[in-house]
Amino acid sequence: MEVTIFGSGYVGLVTGACLAEVGNDVLCIDVDPDKIDLLNSGGVPIYEPGLDELIRNNREAGRLRFSTDAEAGVKHGLFQFIAVGTPPDEDGSADLQYVLSVARTIGQHMEGYRILVDKSTVPVGTADKVAETVRTALAERDQSIDFDVVSNPEFLKEGAAIEDFMRPDRIIVGTDNPRTAELLRALYAPFNRNRDRLMVMDVRSAELTKYAANAMLATKISFMNELSNIAEIVGADIEKVRVGIGSDPRIGYQFIYPGCGYGGSCFPKDVRALERTARGVGYEPQLLQAVEAVNFRQKELLFDKLKAQFDGDLAGRTIALWGLAFKPNTDDMREASSRVLMESLWAAGAKVQAFDPVAMDEARRLYGERPDLVLAEDATAALVGADALVIVTEWTQFRSPNFRLIRDTLARPLLLDGRNILDPQQATAAGLTYLSIGRAPAT
Ligand code: NAD
The missing domain is CATH 3.40.50.720 (NAD(P)-binding Rossmann-like Domain)
Known part of the structure; x- marks a missing residue:
C-alpha cells in the first residue's frame, strides 16, 4: 500500500520504517531540510535501537523515501499519517499548529480520496478541527473531495520503539466509518497476526485513550515518588514497600519504581494538556494537578x-x-x-x-x-x-x-x-x- 508520513521524528520515522519493512511503499515528509538531507545520505537524526538498520534496509530496497516535497507526499499515499509534534502551548494545552498545517497542506493538494491518520497525541476534538481545515482548504480550491480523518494514537516507548510498533499491545483506530476501519485493519494486518489487537472505537474515545494511558502511567510514578518521600521520613524502605505492594496482582510490579521524577516528550506535556482539556470544559482535574506537582518537586x-x-x-x-x-x-x-x-x-x-x-x-x-x-x-x-x-x-x-x-x-x-x-x-x-x-x- 502507498503511505505518506508527515513528520520524521521519533514517531514518524519508526512508523515509516516499520510500515516499509512489511512491504508498503512509504514516503516520509518533513519541513526540516537538514533532517531530510541527513536521511537521504544514509544518516538517522535520532538514536533508537534497531532504527538505523531498518531505515537502511528499506531505503536500499526502495520502499522508504524521504522528501521535503509536501505536495508529492499528498499525491503519494492513500494513507496520510500525521506524526508531527504537538508541543505544549504557553498555557499547557497542546499546540496544534503543526497538525493543522499538515491538514491544510493535504486539503490544498489532494486530488482523490485520502485517509488522514492522526498519530500525533492530540486533544479530544482535534479530528473535527483537522476535517474542518481540510474542508476549508478544499473549498478555497472550489473542490469537494471525499476524505476521512482517523485517530490512531501511538503507544511506542522510546528505547523500545521498533519492538513496540512491530508487536503492539493494542492498535487503537478511532473512526465512525466501517470502511475506513477495514482499510486500517488491512494496513495493520502484518502487526496483528498473533491475535486481534486492533480496537475500533469512536474518534473522541481514541483521542482520549492516549492521554488516559500516559496520565495513568505518570500517576503511578508520582504515587510511588510521594510514598518514597513519606517512607524516608518515617524510616521505611520504599524498595521493600514496592515489592510488598507489587505482589498484589491488582497493583502489579510494572511502573512502580521510585526515582527522581518523570521526563521525556510525552508524560509531562500530556498530563498538562489533559489538565487543560478538563479545565476547558469546566472540570477541575485535582488528581492530574497533584501528579504534576509531585513530579515537579521530585525533580x-x-x-x-x-x-x-x-x-x-x-x-x-x-x-x-x-x-x-x-x-x-x-x-x-x-x-x-x-x-x-x-x-x-x-x-x-x-x-x-x-x-x-x-x-x-x-x-x-x-x-x-x-x-x-x-x-x-x-x-x-x-x-x-x-x-x-x-x-x-x-x-x-x-x-x-x-x-x-x-x-x-x-x-x-x-x-x-x-x-x-x-x-x-x-x-x-x-x-x-x-x-x-x-x-x-x-x-
Ligand atoms: P518530533 O519532534 O521528534 O518530530 C516531529 C517532526 O515533525 C519534526 O521532525 C518536525 O520537523 C516535523 N514537522 C513539523 N511540522 C511539519 C509539517 N508541517 N510537515 C512535515 N513535518 C513537520 O516528535 P515525536 O516525538 O515524533 O512526536 C510526534 C507526536 O507523536 C507528538 O504528538 C507526540 O506527543 C506523539 N508521540 C510521541 C511519542 C514518543 O515517544 N516520542 C510516543 C507516542 C506519541
Whole structure:
C-alpha cells in the first residue's frame, strides 16, 4: 500500500520504517531540510535501537523515501499519517499548529480520496478541527473531495520503539466509518497476526485513550515518588514497600519504581494538556494537578539532597552525573530530570562533569560549550576530582559499577543514586556514603 508520513521524528520515522519493512511503499515528509538531507545520505537524526538498520534496509530496497516535497507526499499515499509534534502551548494545552498545517497542506493538494491518520497525541476534538481545515482548504480550491480523518494514537516507548510498533499491545483506530476501519485493519494486518489487537472505537474515545494511558502511567510514578518521600521520613524502605505492594496482582510490579521524577516528550506535556482539556470544559482535574506537582518537586529532590550534604553551599563544587537522557536507551533529553539538576547546580555555582552512553551530542546541542559543563569521555572520567556522583538515568551499564574505583576516583566519596539501582550495602562496604530515594542513608 502507498503511505505518506508527515513528520520524521521519533514517531514518524519508526512508523515509516516499520510500515516499509512489511512491504508498503512509504514516503516520509518533513519541513526540516537538514533532517531530510541527513536521511537521504544514509544518516538517522535520532538514536533508537534497531532504527538505523531498518531505515537502511528499506531505503536500499526502495520502499522508504524521504522528501521535503509536501505536495508529492499528498499525491503519494492513500494513507496520510500525521506524526508531527504537538508541543505544549504557553498555557499547557497542546499546540496544534503543526497538525493543522499538515491538514491544510493535504486539503490544498489532494486530488482523490485520502485517509488522514492522526498519530500525533492530540486533544479530544482535534479530528473535527483537522476535517474542518481540510474542508476549508478544499473549498478555497472550489473542490469537494471525499476524505476521512482517523485517530490512531501511538503507544511506542522510546528505547523500545521498533519492538513496540512491530508487536503492539493494542492498535487503537478511532473512526465512525466501517470502511475506513477495514482499510486500517488491512494496513495493520502484518502487526496483528498473533491475535486481534486492533480496537475500533469512536474518534473522541481514541483521542482520549492516549492521554488516559500516559496520565495513568505518570500517576503511578508520582504515587510511588510521594510514598518514597513519606517512607524516608518515617524510616521505611520504599524498595521493600514496592515489592510488598507489587505482589498484589491488582497493583502489579510494572511502573512502580521510585526515582527522581518523570521526563521525556510525552508524560509531562500530556498530563498538562489533559489538565487543560478538563479545565476547558469546566472540570477541575485535582488528581492530574497533584501528579504534576509531585513530579515537579521530585525533580528538585536530587539537588536538595546534594545541597544538604554541602551545608547548603554548592558554589565551587564539582558534581559528576551518570545519565543525561530522560530514560535509558534513548538520546532524548526533553524535560529530563538531569536538566533540572544541572541547571540548579549551575545556578548555585557548581560545575558538572557528565557522562551518558548516547545523549552526549544532544547535551552539546542543548547547552553548547560552557565552562561549568564537562562532557566526559566515559563514566570513570566523569568522576575525576568530583565531590559527588549522582546517578540520574538507570542505564544498564551503571547497574554494577566498580564501587572501589568510584571511591578512589571521586575527591569525596559521596554517591547519590537517583534511581535506586545500586545495592546500598555494597556501596557502603566500599567506603562510599550512599544516598538514594525513599530509603534511610545506608550505614
Ligand atoms: P518530533 O519532534 O521528534 O518530530 C516531529 C517532526 O515533525 C519534526 O521532525 C518536525 O520537523 C516535523 N514537522 C513539523 N511540522 C511539519 C509539517 N508541517 N510537515 C512535515 N513535518 C513537520 O516528535 P515525536 O516525538 O515524533 O512526536 C510526534 C507526536 O507523536 C507528538 O504528538 C507526540 O506527543 C506523539 N508521540 C510521541 C511519542 C514518543 O515517544 N516520542 C510516543 C507516542 C506519541
